[in-house]
Amino acid sequence: MTSTSDPRELRAELESLTTEAFRPDLADIDRLPTLDIARLMNGEDATVAGAVAARLPRIAAAIDAVAERMARGGRMVYAGAGTAGRLGVLDASECPPTFNTDPSRVVGLIAGGPQAVVTSVEGAEDSRELARADLEPLGLTPDDTVVGVSASGRTPYAIGAVEYARARRSLTIGLACNPGSPLAAAADHGIEIVVGPELLTGSTRLKAGTAQKLVLNMISTITMIRLGKTYGNLMVDVRASNDKLRARSHRIVSLATGAADEEIERALSATDGEVKNAILTILADVDGPTAARLLEQSDGHLRAALAAATTG
Numbered sequence: 001m002t003s004t005s006d007p008r009e010l011r012a013e014l015e016s017l018t019t020e021a022f023r024p025d026l027a028d029i030d031r032l033p034t035l036d037i038a039r040l041m042n043g044e045d046a047t048v049a050g051a052v053a054a055r056l057p058r059i060a061a062a063i064d065a066v067a068e069r070m071a072r073g074g075r076m077v078y079a080g081a082g083t084a085g086r087l088g089v090l091d092a093s094e095c096p097p098t099f100n101t102d103p104s105r106v107v108g109l110i111a112g113g114p115q116a117v118v119t120s121v122e123g124a125e126d127s128r129e130l131a132r133a134d135l136e137p138l139g140l141t142p143d144d145t146v147v148g149v150s151a152s153g154r155t156p157y158a159i160g161a162v163e164y165a166r167a168r169r170s171l172t173i174g175l176a177c178n179p180g181s182p183l184a185a186a187a188d189h190g191i192e193i194v195v196g197p198e199l200l201t202g203s204t205r206l207k208a209g210t211a212q213k214l215v216l217n218m219i220s221t222i223t224m225i226r227l228g229k230t231y232g233n234l235m236v237d238v239r240a241s242n243d244k245l246r247a248r249s250h251r252i253v254s255l256a257t258g259a260a261d262e263e264i265e266r267a268l269s270a271t272d273g274e275v276k277n278a279i280l281t282i283l284a285d286v287d288g289p290t291a292a293r294l295l296e297q298s299d300g301h302l303r304a305a306l307a308a309a310t311t312g
Helices: 007-015 034-045 048-053 056-070 082-099 128-138 156-167 182-186 207-226 243-257 261-270 275-283 288-297 302-311
Strands: 076-080 106-110 145-149 171-176 189-192
Touching (some): 056 207, 076 082, 076 207, 145 156, 156 171, 171 182, 243 261, 275 302
Parallel strands (some): 076 145
C-alpha cells in the first residue's frame, strides 16, 4: 500500500533523523573556494570507515548467516529505493563477472523497476505492496536472504521487502544509516551505520551512500570468500568475458602456481578457461576432467580439492 502519511508528520519524522540534520556551520559552503569545499567533503568522507568499523561484529554475524544459506543453494536479494536501490543493483551486477555466479544467485531490486536505476520513479519507494510484488515471483525460501537497504531506515519499500521475506522464513538484513530505525528493527540482522549529517542537508547519496557501498562490498565479497570463490586473495572464479579478464585470468593462474606462460595457456585451454580448474591441473598435476571432478566433490573449494588430490 502506498504511504498516506500526514505531510506534517513526515516532516517532523525527517527532522528527527540524523541523516537529515541541518548543519549551520556549513550554511556558507557555497561561498567557499572550491579547494576548501573539496577538503571539507574529503574530511566528511574520512569518517565513514570508522562508522562502519563500529558495526563490524554485526556485519560479520550477518555475513556468516548469508554464507551458510547460500552454501545450501540460497540466493541473496537486495531491495531498496533511490540511491540505496541503485547500490544494491550495482553490487549484484558485479557478482557474475567477479565470482562467476549465476545472475539469479545475487539479485538487485529497486523500487520502480530497472528504469529507476537511471530515472526517478515518483512514489515507488512509498509502497510496501510494490516490494511484495517484486519479491513474489522469486519464490523465496528459508535458504534465501533479503537485504533491505535504506539510508533513512524508514523507506516503506525496503521495510516491506524485509517484512515479506520474514513471512516467507527467509533470512533478513536491514541496512540503515540512522539509529533506532524501523528497517533494522524489522530484520533478523539490523545494521545501522550512523554517519551523521550530510555535507548537503539530506543528500544521502554522500556519506550514507558511501557507508552502504562499503557494507554491501563486505557482504557480497566475504560471502563469496566463504563459498570458495577465492584462493587466498585471488579471484579464481573470475569469468573471462573480455580481453582484460582473459589477461587477468592468466595472471591469476601465474600468481597461484608460478608456472611458465606456456604451461598456463595449456592449462586454461584444457579447462575451457576456468581459472580454478587450471590452477588445480597445475598444482595437483591432474588433467582437466579430474580437476572438474575434484572441485565438484569439494563444493568448488580449491583448497579442499587440492587436499583431496594430494591425499588421494
